[in-house]
Amino acid sequence: MKTHILQKQDVKRAAKYIQQGELVAFPTETVYGLGANAYDTNAAQKIYTAKWRPSDNPLIVHIYRKKQLQEIAHIPDAQKQNIKLLVQRFWPGPLTLILPKKECVPLEVSGGLDTVAVRMPKNRIARELIRLADCPIAAPSANISGKPSGTEFSHVFQDFDGKIACIIQASRCSIGLESTVVDMSGDTPLLLRPGGIDYEELISLLPDLEIGYGKHIEKPKSPGMKYQHYSPEAKVILFKHASVSQIQEHKKQLEHTGKKVRVLASQDIPNFGKKLFSLLREADTQGYDIILLSSIEETGKGRAIMNRLEKAASEII
Ligand code: TXA
Ligand code: MG
Numbered sequence: 283m284k285t286h287i288l289q290k291q292d293v294k295r296a297a298k299y300i301q302q303g304e305l306v307a308f309p310t311e312t313v314y315g316l317g318a319n320a321y322d323t324n325a326a327q328k329i330y331t332a333k334w335r336p337s338d339n340p341l342i343v344h345i346y347r348k349k350q351l352q353e354i355a356h357i358p359d360a361q362k363q364n365i366k367l368l369v370q371r372f373w374p375g376p377l378t379l380i381l382p383k384k385e386c387v388p389l390e391v392s393g394g395l396d397t398v399a400v401r402m403p404k405n406r407i408a409r410e411l412i413r414l415a416d417c418p419i420a421a422p423s424a425n426i427s428g429k430p431s432g433t434e435f436s437h438v439f440q441d442f443d444g445k446i447a448c449i450i451q452a453s454r455c456s457i458g459l460e461s462t463v464v465d466m467s468g469d470t471p472l473l474l475r476p477g478g479i480d481y482e483e484l485i486s487l488l489p490d491l492e493i494g495y496g497k498h499i500e501k502p503k504s505p506g507m508k509y510q511h512y513s514p515e516a517k518v519i520l521f522k523h524a525s526v527s528q529i530q531e532h533k534k535q536l537e538h539t540g541k542k543v544r545v546l547a548s549q550d551i552p553n554f555g556k557k558l559f560s561l562l563r564e565a566d567t568q569g570y571d572i573i574l575l576s577s578i579e580e581t582g583k584g585r586a587i588m589n590r591l592e593k594a595a596s597e598i599i
Contacts, residue, residue, distance in 0.1 A: 286448040287439075290407050296450050297414035300325075304447035305332060307424045307438045308411050310403040312376045312457045312478050313431040313559070314438045315344065315421030316446070317411070320354070326390045326420050332445050335427045339505045340393030341420040342378050342461070345402050346412035354418055355381035355398055361466045367487050368464070374404040376457055376478025380465040380504075391420045393505055397467045407452055423460055430512045430559035430594070433458045437563055458556035459586045465494060465503060474504040476586040495589070512594040514562040516544070516570045520595035522577045529574050536572055544570040548578045548587065555583040558590060 288296050296306045303325040306317050316333060318325035320343045330337050343354055348369055351357075357365055358381070368377060383398035392398050403409060412419050423431035424438045432438040433455040442449065462477035464484065472494035473481065485491050494503055502508055521529055533543045544565050548554045565573050575591055578584045592598065 283444060283447070285439075285443050285446055288448050288450050290450065290452060293407060293410045293450065294414055296448055297411055297416075299447040300411070300415035300417070300419060302447075303328075305329060305445075306411065307432075307442055307446060307449040308408055308421075309450060309452035309455060310344075310405045310408045311455060312403075312460050313433050313455050314424035314435075315342075315408070315419075316424040316442070317344070317419040317421035319415065320344075320391055320418040320420035321386060321388070322417075323388045323390050326388060329420065329422060330390075332442060333422060333425070333427050335422065336505075336509060337390075338393045339422075339427075339509065340395055340399060341391050341422050342399040342401050343387065343391065344408065344412055344419045344421055345400060346409040348373060348402065350418060351381075351400055351402075354384050354387050355379075355400055356384060358382065358467065360469055361471070364471060364488055365466055368466075371487060372479055372483075373402040374409065375402075376404070376461040377401065378461045378463045378475075380463065380467050380474065382467050395505075397465075399463065401461055405455075407450055411450070428510045428513055430514060430562040431460060433556075433559045437559070440563075454556070454560070456556070458559060459583065459590065462586070463504060464488075464491070472503065474502075474507070476589050478586070480582050481585050482582065510593070512559070512562065512590050513596075514573065514594070515566045516562075516573050517597070518562075518573045518575065518591075518595045519597045519599060520575050520577060520591050521599050524576060524599065526576070529576055533574055541571040542569060543572045543574060544568075545574045548576060548591075551578060551583055551587065554578075555587050558587060562594065
C-alpha cells in the first residue's frame with residue numbers, strides 16, 4: 283500500500299481516508315496516534331493488524347468537542363461532579379477518562395470491555411481531523427506494539443510506511459509522553475497510567491484518587507499494563523540507587539566486554555520527558571547494544587517518566 287505523506291493543509295484529505303475506513307497517523311500534543319473511525323469495526327481491526335497489537339488491548343476514542351462525550355459514554359451519577367471538574371480543567375489536553383461505554387462503541391474498540399477510554403486532544407491538527415472526519419477517532423499511539431511510542435514524524439514513517447493510507451507530517455509532539463489515564467467508571471477514581479497531566483494536579487481535584495498501576499497491582503484494570511512496552515532493540519538497564527560515577531563505572535565494564543553502551547541523562551526532567559522516546563529509538567539507529575539510565579524523583583513528569591523507564595528496562599539494579 284502506498285502511504286501518502288500529508289501536510290497540515292491537507293487534513294481534509296486525511297479525513298476522507300478516515301471516512302473510507304482507512305488508517306491515518308496524526309500528531310497530538312502527547313504522541314502521534316494511529317487513527318480510524320471509532321464506529322467502524324473493520325477499520326478498528328486494521329489498527330490491531332498494523333500495530334501487531336493484542337486484540338484485548340482497548341483503544342482510546344478521540345473527540346474534538348466536549349459534547350461528543352455523551353455520544354459514546356455514560357456519565358455515572360456517583361462521579362458526575364468529578365467528571366465535570368476534570369473536563370473543565372483538563373480538556374482539551376492530555377487526560378483520558380475511562381467510562382461505561384455506550385452501545386455505539388464496538389467491542390473491537392473497547393477490547394471487549396464494557397468501558398471506553400475517551401480523550402479530547404489539544405493539538406489543532408488532531409481536532410481538525412476529528413471534526414472533518416465527522417466521527418470520533420479510535421487511536422492508540424502510533425508505534426509497533428512494544429516499541430517506544432512515536433513522537434516524531436520519522437518514527438511513524440519508520441513503523442508504518444507502506445502499511446497505512448497516510449501520515450500527517452508535523453513537528454515533534456510537544457509533551458512526548460502519552461496521556462494520563464483515569465478510570466472514572468467505578469466508585470473511586472483510579473489512576474491507570476501517569477502521563478501528560480501530573481498526579482499532583484489531579485489529586486488537587488480528586489483527593490480520593492487511588493493508584494491503579496504498578497507492581498503492587500495483581501490484576502491490572504488496564505489491559506495495556508500487562509504487555510511489554512517502550513522497548514528499543516538495545517537492552518535497557520535502569521539503576522535505581524546508583525550514583526553517576528557508579529553508572530560510568532558500569533559502562534566501562536560493559537565496554538570491556540565489547541558492547542556499545544549509551545548513558546542517557548535524565549537530569550533535565552521536562553525536556554527529558556519530551557525526548558525520551560526519541561532517545562530510545564536513536565540509540566537503536568546508532569547501533570548501541572545497551573542503554574544505561576538512572577532513576578529520577580517521581581514527582582511532576584518524573585512519575586510518568588519513571589513508569590516508562592521501568593517498563594522499557596529489562597533489568598533494574
Ligand atoms: O496520549 C495518548 O493517550 C495517545 C494519543 C494518541 O492520544 N494514545 C495512547 O494510546 O497512548 P495507547 O493505546 O497506546 O494507550 C492506551 C492505554 C492502554 O494501556 C490501554 O490498555 C488503556 O489505555 N485503555 C484503553 N481503554 C481502556 C479501558 N476501557 N479500560 C482500561 N484501560 C484502557
Ligand atoms: Mg501505546
